[in-house]
Amino acid sequence: MAFKAQALTITDDRGKTITLTKPASRIVSLYGGITDILLSLNLENKLIAWTKQDQALHPKLTFTQVGTHLRPSLETILSLKPDLILQMGKRPHSLLIAQKLEHFGLTVAIFDPQNFTELFQCIHKIGILTQTESKAKKLIQKLKAQLENLQPVPSQKRPTVFFEVRYPNLLGAGKKSFVSEIIFMAGGQNVLNHPKKLVHLNPEVLLKLNPDVYIVQVGPMNPVYHPLANRTFYQDLKAVKKKNIFLVKEEEFSRPGPNTIQAAIKLHNFLKEKRLIPQN
Incomplete structure (x- = not known):
């Protein structure tokens, strides 16, 4: 049968x-x-x-x-x-x-x-x-x-992080982006507390936010890296002054999939190396 x-x-x-x-x-x-x-x-x-x-x-x-x-x-x-x-x-x-x-x-x-x-x-x-x-x-x-192997970080000890999706015509990752989840799991806090995935903003707004860490993705959406120190206004950012700039691959951070777990691990390790989160 x-x-x-x-x-x-x-x-x-x-x-x-x-x-x-x-x-x-x-x-x-x-x-x-x-x-x-x-x-x-x-x-x-x-x-x-x-x-x-x-x-x-x-x-x-x-x-x-x-x-x-x-x-x-x-x-x-x-x-x-x-x-x-x-x-x-x-x-x-x-x-x-x-x-x-x-x-x-x-x-x-x-x-x-x-x-x-x-x-x-x-x-x-x-x-x-x-x-x-x-x-x-x-x-x-x-x-x-x-x-689960990533070390938990208390909310009061989380560094603020900005994620650059595109430049020029600056575009950042907002609260509803998957990138925001990666930042949180890595021990940081997305400085763009905006209820959208992608947020347009000007340098003046970015200066007011003044993140501890500045992430730049490189890939199809942001093919050419423009050094932050060479950009007008950007020299005054805390992240630039302290050299807390992290270049990442777009396919690892902006495409939800197995690679995003590695993205969280890499960012966590970067925050540790920069002593921006507790060491144990």
Whole structure:
């Protein structure tokens, strides 16, 4: 007697029920953090397409490129006949792309983790859809253990941190960004207590905030590092005077995924080296 395979069902971060009749085996990843999760679950053989940025970050792997995270080629994706498309973020443009793909009968799951707890839920759900739930649980346990090894820092002893997303036309990471969660787990406090992910501000406002630490990401959103000491007004910042400037890779800090745990560890170690948090 044949037994019918059990359907694989999750609820994505839109609140939409996603059901597969069998484990996903032809996956298109539209976001680098999603790709990092798939690779961490050893699902290279199930991945058939990714973005141009993924190809640049993983030159030894070759998959069909479908454009960028925000502007993927619908024609290319349709031609590949995927059984699962994974996207991260709920910007209107991302949701519109998902709707167009779903109109053609394709299955799209969207995740939008705002913190590590939600990231771990995302990993677990991808594990369910790919029938690698056991591996997903082991990965989550490993990542949680790494975070738990970070030394807790009392609120009154946390240094203030500013995270530069882009310059010029200064853009900082706000309270609702995943970066803010990384800063907190590392022992710092985001100086931008603004209820948005990304915040535009001018140098005068930054001077008033006067953070203890200034982080600059380098990557597609901020391709060229402009030394802070050479910028007008920036010489007066506490972080610049004390040389508490930390250059980081955009793909580690601004893409929710397994790499963000390493980002928190690296920032924690930087704060320790600079004696900005307790040493034990």
